Amino acid sequence: MSIRWRWALSLGLVAAVAVGLTTWAATLSAAQQLRGAVNADLREEAAHLHEEAAHLHEEAGEFADVSGSAGDDTGAHDDWGPHGDWESMLVAPDTFLQVFDRDGAIVLRTGPEDVTFPVEPADLAVADRGGSAIRDVRVDDVPYRMLTGRLRDPPPEIPSAAGFQIARDMSRVNANVAGFTRRMLPIGIVGILLVGLTGWVLASRAVRPITDLTDAAEQIAATERLEAGVELDRSAPGEIGRLAAAFASMLSSLSASRQEQQRLVSDAGHEFRTPITALKTNLETLLRQDRSLSGSQRLAIAEAALTQSDQLGALATELVDLATDVHHHDEELTEIDLGELAADVAQRFRGVDHKAVVVSGEGAVPRGRRSQLERALGNLVDNAVKWSAARVEISVEGGTVVVIDDGPGIPEGDIPYIFRRFYRSRQARGTPGSGLGLAIVEHLVAAHGGTVFARNHPDGGAVIGFSLPVER
Numbered sequence: 001m002s003i004r005w006r007w008a009l010s011l012g013l014v015a016a017v018a019v020g021l022t023t024w025a026a027t028l029s030a031a032q033q034l035r036g037a038v039n040a041d042l043r044e045e046a047a048h049l050h051e052e053a054a055h056l057h058e059e060a061g062e063f064a065d066v067s068g069s070a071g072d073d074t075g076a077h078d079d080w081g082p083h084g085d086w087e088s089m090l091v092a093p094d095t096f097l098q099v100f101d102r103d104g105a106i107v108l109r110t111g112p113e114d115v116t117f118p119v120e121p122a123d124l125a126v127a128d129r130g131g132s133a134i135r136d137v138r139v140d141d142v143p144y145r146m147l148t149g150r151l152r153d154p155p156p157e158i159p160s161a162a163g164f165q166i167a168r169d170m171s172r173v174n175a176n177v178a179g180f181t182r183r184m185l186p187i188g189i190v191g192i193l194l195v196g197l198t199g200w201v202l203a204s205r206a207v208r209p210i211t212d213l214t215d216a217a218e219q220i221a222a223t224e225r226l227e228a229g230v231e232l233d234r235s236a237p238g239e240i241g242r243l244a245a246a247f248a249s250m251l252s253s254l255s256a257s258r259q260e261q262q263r264l265v266s267d268a269g270h271e272f273r274t275p276i277t278a279l280k281t282n283l284e285t286l287l288r289q290d291r292s293l294s295g296s297q298r299l300a301i302a303e304a305a306l307t308q309s310d311q312l313g314a315l316a317t318e319l320v321d322l323a324t325d326v327h328h329h330d331e332e333l334t335e336i337d338l339g340e341l342a343a344d345v346a347q348r349f350r351g352v353d354h355k356a357v358v359v360s361g362e363g364a365v366p367r368g369r370r371s372q373l374e375r376a377l378g379n380l381v382d383n384a385v386k387w388s389a390a391r392v393e394i395s396v397e398g399g400t401v402v403v404i405d406d407g408p409g410i411p412e413g414d415i416p417y418i419f420r421r422f423y424r425s426r427q428a429r430g431t432p433g434s435g436l437g438l439a440i441v442e443h444l445v446a447a448h449g450g451t452v453f454a455r456n457h458p459d460g461g462a463v464i465g466f467s468l469p470v471e472r
Contacts, residue, residue: 011199019188042147101160127163143170209244338363363396376444379437402465
């Protein structure tokens, strides 16, 4: 399952839980409010019943006094019959009234229709001690909300009346709650679908850079072309945007590295061709004209072949060094005293070809890989010794190391190119070397975040060096 569908389903599930809880809470709140309103109506009916019962009780007493004095007992209080004025005491037309005695027997029942409500011991207890109690009852599968209370002023014709029950049919209330729930259900479903759709859209936008990365990786794997027109959205927010930018940067670096490797192989093939051709020519000469050559000629050809073999070996070694990815060298970064490094390199070259190598200045202590920086400085000194007349100076100042010779200097037109691989000026083409020494210097210095430079000294000679970043 894709990420976008997982997000959509997850958000839909969260929305379903949230909508379900909201619907349940809203339905419960609505039901409680409606039941509260019914309870209030029942209490209002009970209070009205007490008031009317007390009023009728007083009227009955007054009537008894008058009839006793006049000798008239014609039954003027016939309204106290089984229904009579009791029906007028009920405010709501759908309210049921039931009166019972201390034994729980029904002595009066009125309402829209005859319905008998259960009289339980709890109801008798309320009629005995006073107060009221409200509960739900079900009669003939019809739900009712019923209030039980004590009848404080029973009428004369039913002196045994002890309590009353007022009930309200809850069918309509329950129907309203059920209707509210039914109306909330489609609204909740629509809300869940909208949240799920929104999650799917947001997930699609969020994972679009990842999809682009996947497509790019698959395209590169299929075509093996790092520059195959891959377009990545680096404007995505947060970690996804950083991932897209890092992937694009990685592709750019890999593409540049591949191009450099291809150029290196091409240049190396060109540089190998000349010594190999010369070596092959010399060996063929020895084989074909062995009898016609003098001993000195055979020796000269063998020495030339040996020199060309040495050149091939040195060229191969430098190619391996140049092709090695120094960014992933096993040597750890350490603090390096450039002054001490210059002194060690000078000691190694001191006395070569009877030339002096001196060190001046005071260096900083940057972090780097000592063997690589020693190799870079050694190549500079080796190049300077090759062209120097008598003296080579290594000047150190902060993070900058400069090698100065007293040779003929560098032709101005060659200065921009001397750090290129296999580049050799006209005056250097007749001297030993592969044209990779200074290229290796630039490669190693760049790996340490530094830069290389070259110029001519005002008093003659070449000035070639590098600068490394130094933490302050």
